[in-house]
Amino acid sequence: MSLSSSDHKAVARRYLWSGLGFLAFGGLLALLIRWQWAFPGQPVPGLAWALPESHGALTPPTYTAVFTTHGLVMIFFAVTPLLFGALGHFVVPLAIGARGLAFPRLSSVGFWVYALGGALVLASFGLRLGPASAGWTGYPPLSTSVFTPGLGQTLVTVAVLCAGVSAFLYGLNFVVTVVRCRAPGMTWGRLPLTVWGLFFASVLNVLFVPVLAAATVLVLMDRLLGTQFFVAGAAAVGGGGDPLVYQHLFWLFGHPEVYILILPAWGMVGDFVAFFSRRPAHGYRLTAGAMGAVSALSGLVYAHHLFTSGMSPVLGRTFMVLTLLISLPAEVMFLNWLMTLWRGSVRLTSPMLAALATMSVFGLGGITGLALGAVATDVPLHGTLWVVGHFHLTMGAASFLGVFAGLYFWFPKMFGRALHEGLAKAHVLASAVLFLGVFGGQLAAGYAGQLRRLYDPYQYTYLRHLLPLNQWTTACAFLLGAVQGLFVVNLAWTLRRGRAADANPWRVGTLEWTCAPSPPPEGNFARPPVVLRGPHALSQPESIERLGRDWLGQAEDLPASPATATSPEAPVALTSGGAS
Amino acid sequence: MSDLAPRPVEASSEQVGGASPRTWTLALPEDASAHGHRIDALLGWSHRFEAGLALVAFGWMAVAVWRFRKAPRATVAHGGTRRSRAWVLGLALGAFLVVDGTLLVGSEGYLRDVLWNLDVPARDPRTARIEINAHQWSWEARYAGADGRFGTADDVVTWNDLRVPVGVPVWVQLVSTDVVHGFSLPHFRVKLDAIPGRVNQTWFQAAREGEWEVACYQHCGTSHYRMRGVLRALSPDAHAAWLREAGRQAERVYDADDSAANWGWEWKAP
Ligand SMILES: [Cu+2]
Helix, strand or coil, rough: CCCCCHHHHHHHHHHHHHHHHHHHHHHHHHHHHHHHHHCCCCCCCCCCCCHHHCEEEEEEEHHHHHHHHHHHHHHHHHHHHHHHHHHHHHHHHHHHHCCCCHHHHHHHCCCCCCCHHHCCCCCCCCCCCCCCCCCCCCCCCCCCCCCCCHHHHHHHHHHHHHHHHHHHHHHHCCCCHHHCCCCCCCCHCCHHHHHHHHHHHHHHHHHHHHHHHHHHHHHHHHHHHCCCCCCCCCCCCCCCCCCHHHHHHHHHHHHHHHHHHHHHHHHHHHHHHHHCCCCCCCCCCCCCCEEEEEEHHHHHHHHHHCCCCCCCCHHHHHHHHHHHHHHHHHHHHHHHHHHHHHHCCCCHHHHHHHHHHHHHHHHHHHHHHHHHHHHHHHHCCEEEEHHHHHHHHHHHHHHHHHHHHHHHHHHHHHHHHHHCCHHHHHHHHHHHHHHHHHHHHHHHHHHCECCCCCCCCCHCHHHHHHHHHHHHHHHHHHHHHHHHHHHHHHHHHHHHCCCEEECCCCCCCCCHCCCCCCCCCCCCCCCCCCCCCCCCCCCHHHHHHHCCEECEEEECCCCCCCHHHHHHHHHHHHCCCCCC | CCCCCCCCCHHHHHHHHHCCCCCCCCCCCCEECCHHHHHHHHHHHHHHHHHHHHHHHHHHHHHHHHHHHHCCCCCCCCCCCHHHHHHHHHHHHHHHHHHHHHHHHHHHHHHHHHHHCHHHHCCCCEEEEEEEEEEEEEEEEEECCCCCCCCCCCCCCEEEEEEEECCCCCCCEECCCCCCEEEEEEHHHHHECCCCCCCEEEEEEEEEEEEEEEEEEECCCCHHCCCCCEEHHHHHHHHHHHHHHHHHHHHHHCCCCCCCCCCCCCCCCC
């Protein structure tokens, strides 16, 4: 693999390794937070080398740096890059029958900007004097140099800007690629749902990441140039700006970001549920339309993050109505998935298990968000671990399981080797159960009133009785961390000596599986495929009758009668009866 | 949903926080306010809906996977009929109207009657007014003294110690001197940002005497977790007596040149 290659598959692999690295880093930071809430102020085993003064115990400044870095590493450097950088870069051109991305060099540049940002985050964390500590949201004036003077906060702000630039670049690249580079016959109505998800999310990237960039640049100017965009005229500070403007800018990006992180996972769930129920996706158009409706609404609901900021009742009511409205398309989509499962022929492969797990944690995450969408019920829950549990279920667990659904599905195509299915299934199942344990525990603690980001929650007497609950949640979190070893072992073992993968191990008809070898060469296809049908041509009467198998390639000519069946795939599919 | 009237005053007394061994139950912090029961009831409904939706979705999923696992494959010509798609739309719309509708209507009622209805404290002559200035990392509270005006010599100032009379509206106006803080009274279902450069306001009413905690819910720096205050709900007589005495003492030590101590503002009209 050449580091300078602009081939979309090489860029995808680069994003994959760095994204997995940051996922591990962010996960370890999360375990530190959980340790602190279970055993406040007690030394963390094995951390004495990093924190010699406290013998390895987290101090309030370290803890603050840890949760700040955990949040922004996970969002900007782990989950988004894994979904778009790794899976998106790999899948989009192949699934639409393109030779590559519209702007190959741009995607390569985007990766290096992202890598620079990642290096800055790691560097900031290594600084003994003042790592970033204003929370991942970086609200001013706390994030201005008046209150967080350390160099770390500046580096991290630049790092977020870098992640934003790369997200904007691949977003733009994906949008242009899907609009302009589809193979002949690949109409909008024949796109796999994964591509729909990635496409809508890319549109959101293009629209809303610049808003984040604006907010970030203004904070940087406040930090470095002495401007006062976000420094208000309170007694001690004396500026003329308004900190609340930042909050509006941040969430105008931040809320669509939730959908940026979940739309690709939704798309994959829609596809995988169809593939592994051996049925066409129920209500394909409705599902794609629902994803579009959510995308369209996503920028219009953001101010529910500000219900307690003292906003005017007119704004509060408007955003309450819009926020509740967004649950309607989400329900349509979810019901379509359930309908697809019904009367299917369900194969519990590792990608299918991961898709079902994604559905479950996303469903719970969405449901627990309802109470946060209405102002009155948001007030007691705002700023508590209920919110944390809710968004970790959707953005954390669902995106994570979505990433692994995609990874387990496309791994044979990416590397030409087959992962161990048993290990993969154990990993997915254990992760899903433990996610429910961790974030369920957070929901419970938040409902009982535990505020987020407290170094020592038990300073408040009304939270003291939550210690056993927090310890139980922490135990689940550490188990969850340990269970990731299953994936690491599987990955290392497969890359070294895994068996060669079948050309089409899942017996599905999308272009990457039916028109290109595994792994695909540069340029992807020997000749451009001509697409004849949609992505879910499964269990069609004519393919069973004429080919004797239950799937049809998107670009496959259907022979006139059974006698003329010539596809080399046919006998395999006949005897194996599809993926198992 | 439940009665609209504020809770009558109860005479019981509580220790700070009212921590009780409810370790494993999914229970809100104890409600000590006159109006919190309306939010609690709405939350209760929301959780019933949430449980119902989860039950239906997971039940459906589990049954489908269990029943059709490796089922002999059937020929399927389409991804749903017009009828099955209509069912999806209808079910989604029905769930949306019931669940989101209840939340919207219930929430709107509370906003109209309580949260955004500052007429209640404005009209009630007994209303107690407090100006709060949030700092890294403490709550500074100011009470107009005997003259009823803020920014005068008999203003009473306390640190991390809020004192309010039971059974009357308490009207809070809130600013921050440094960063964004989050003023919250978990036992009164009150939460509001303290933001530099603007005055935010809210109100609540204590239903019984006791001591409760004031918490900061916005990350405001290293010692955010120690930004803890205590709110004492006193009988109106005890509160008045305390305020009288504290105002007298404040007047004695008043220093017009101490600009840091004289941060109060003329009460902002709603
Ligand atoms: Cu604070």
